[in-house]
Amino acid sequence: MAELLTKDLSVKAGATTLVNGANLRLVPGELVALLGPNGAGKTSLLKAALGLEKRSAGFARLDGSDSAKLSPIERARRVAYLPQQRPLAWPNTVRDVVALGRYAYGAAPGHLSPEDAAAVDQAIKRCDLTELTDRQTDTLSGGELARVHCARAFAADAPLLVADEPVAALDPRHQFRIMDIVREYVDGGCGALVVLHDISLAARYATRIVWMKDSRIVADGAPEDTLTPERLADIYGVRATVSGRAVEIRGTF
Numbered sequence: 001m002a003e004l005l006t007k008d009l010s011v012k013a014g015a016t017t018l019v020n021g022a023n024l025r026l027v028p029g030e031l032v033a034l035l036g037p038n039g040a041g042k043t044s045l046l047k048a049a050l051g052l053e054k055r056s057a058g059f060a061r062l063d064g065s066d067s068a069k070l071s072p073i074e075r076a077r078r079v080a081y082l083p084q085q086r087p088l089a090w091p092n093t094v095r096d097v098v099a100l101g102r103y104a105y106g107a108a109p110g111h112l113s114p115e116d117a118a119a120v121d122q123a124i125k126r127c128d129l130t131e132l133t134d135r136q137t138d139t140l141s142g143g144e145l146a147r148v149h150c151a152r153a154f155a156a157d158a159p160l161l162v163a164d165e166p167v168a169a170l171d172p173r174h175q176f177r178i179m180d181i182v183r184e185y186v187d188g189g190c191g192a193l194v195v196l197h198d199i200s201l202a203a204r205y206a207t208r209i210v211w212m213k214d215s216r217i218v219a220d221g222a223p224e225d226t227l228t229p230e231r232l233a234d235i236y237g238v239r240a241t242v243s244g245r246a247v248e249i250r251g252t253f
């Protein structure tokens with residue numbers, strides 16, 4: 001079974017601790033939201049878990065293998081990663097950028113197998129990009145480009161998805177659309193770990209919320225169990241009311 005697992009994972013930059021002893025597990029069937037304030041260490045945790053950032057202690061495994069020792073293709077077959085920073089080497093068409101998601105299957109733009117082409121078409125459709133398929137990516141709005149990157153991750157058809165702020169810059173409809181697609185992905189037997197800053201969105205979609213503060217995971221559990229006014233006060237320093245999965249932020253302390 002696909003599994004991303006970290007145990008006592010720590011990351012340092014010089015004398016600064018970015019991630020402190022993180023224990024995290026992602027398996028199919030779960031949509032896990034990773035929440036925490038700016039600078040809490042979320043991106044550092046994801047990168048170290050995937051073997052893309054050096055760890056100072058602990059371990060990180062993908063399907064039982066040390067994630068730092070996997071080749072890029074081995075890693076990409078196990079997990080689709082949508083980073084927060086999404087540089088494009090050069091402008092290209094939307095379809096060609098989405099096709100980069102098929103890299104792990106040996107695809108290159110212009111050389112897609114029928115299976116690759118079908119996965120690319122489906123990801124384009126799912127992310128409402130059909131009318132933009134032939135556009136150059138440097139002509140897109142920020143939100144349109146964000147959807148292209150989401151489609152590239154979905155096209156990979158990996159059993160796990162790790163997405164760092166996939167809905168930042170998206171309008172409300174597309175935030176819901178992307179989260180609906182992530183949910184469909186999970187319902188179809190995959191697992192997703194998604195960094196979000198929108199607590200309501202996380203509460204609505206997540207099966208589990210992992211809460212991070214000051215480089216540590218401070219809580220990990222179902223929204224019903226971990227989403228409380230006290231938690232929001234502690235993590236974000238905000239006053240909030242919580243009713244079931246509904247959250248209203250009323251101000252700061």
Ligand SMILES: Nc1ncnc2c1ncn2[C@@H]1O[C@H](COP(=O)(O)OP(=O)(O)OP(=O)(O)O)[C@@H](O)[C@H]1O
Binds near residue numbers: 016018037040041043
């Ligand atoms: N190479 C580095 N050297 C020093 N500090 C770093 C380095 N990389 C990251 N940091 C710091 O580590 C902290 C955690 O960064 P990280 O990007 O993991 O946070 P985050 O929770 O993802 O934040 P955000 O929500 O703003 O994206 C931040 O304060 C950041 O400035």
